[in-house]
Amino acid sequence: MELSQKGLDLIKSFEGLRLKAYKAVSTEKYYTIGYGHYGSDVKENAVITKERAEQLLKQDCGSFVKAVNQMVKVKLTQNQFDALVSFTYNCGAGALQRSDLLKYLNEGDYKKAAAELPRWNKSGDKVLAGLVKRRAKEMELFLSDVAEEKEEPKKEVKSNEQKETVETYIVVSSVPGYVNAADAKSKKNKKATVKAGTYYVFNESQGMVNVTSKKGVPGNWINPSENVNEEFYYVKSGDTVSGIAAKEKTTVANIKKLNQQIKNINLIYPNQKIRVK
Known part of the structure; x- marks a missing residue:
């Protein structure tokens, strides 16, 4: 599967656009630029255009799209796939690989897998409001295609009838x-x-x-x-x-x-x- 424009826009909305290199935390080894592009190729004081930021985002998403396709063994809808790529883009392929989220998903329990998303809301053991919001949005997107279980209508039991479930x-x-x-x-x-x-x-x-x-x-x-x-x-x-x-x-x-x-x-x-x- 490929990431849709809707999925790409979701990632962009949370990563934000920065055209000048920066360090979100001073102790980070490398700089970040564009839509969260991070690595040794980003130099101090570097400046890029919005078009270049888009290119880097799509380039980075390619590896995470590949990771989700390789690790997930069950059928996904486009919304579910986009939510997982957004999660993996933010937390890393290694996080997805070792997560209970992936375990439950490959067992076919989509709702239990989605319930794992909110747990990934910390950075350095500290809960971040931005991550809480992002996980909630990813969870909402993921569950938008999960069918709700409908309760079977209860059969009325007459007083002189034996209940079927006795x-x-x-x-x-x-x-x-x-x-x-x-x-x-x-x-x-x-x-x-x-x-x-x-x-x-x-x-x-x-x-x-x-x-x-x-x-x-x-x-x-x-x-x-x-x-x-x-x-x-x-x-x-x-x-x-x-x-x-x-x-x-x-x-x-x-x-x-x-x-x-x-x-x-x-x-x-x-x-x-x-x-x-």
Whole structure:
């Protein structure tokens, strides 16, 4: 790839134009001139034209364009390429080569790579406002072509439907009682409602436990907040109240007393939950 005019203008905006040789720091070995051209060819008191400064800039950019092309192994957009050349022009090819920025980029993580740019804002362990501004502009340019991750629309879950994302855990204990919400969520099973080898699921949105005899097949929802001393029976096809009473070793009168919310205890239907103790 080649540096675009937009990328060249970005570098020029931050380097600034100086037609007379200078030293940004007195301890520097060589002088700087034009758009940040630095080296042994720049002599003290040297003066150049704007046209010569443009030539030197394009000449210098050539080596950094080559460095980015050689080091980056993933596909880049023009904006991403321009941002990286600007960074390399300022910090050097060696900095790019040893940076986590390049590492993350070659792993295909464009956003993580871009997040490394602001870290290169110091000179002599001192944060410089100019570098902070430059890195921010390079980061903005780099990310301008990175697609934003769109959130998938959340599916509305009806109260009588099992949430698709519920997790299923196998019951490993047959201790009587109820699986409470905390145990289900942490995958513990100190209390179970069914025999070992069957399954239960936990619906986090409803705070309910669903007991099922087969993984992936909805069963009966149980409220973990219910009293663990209470016992319930789920009506099966063909069941009668007297038959349930005999099976659970209780009486019809007791079942009627425990289920006063049911107007007619004799009118029961499959999968209905009734309290038996």
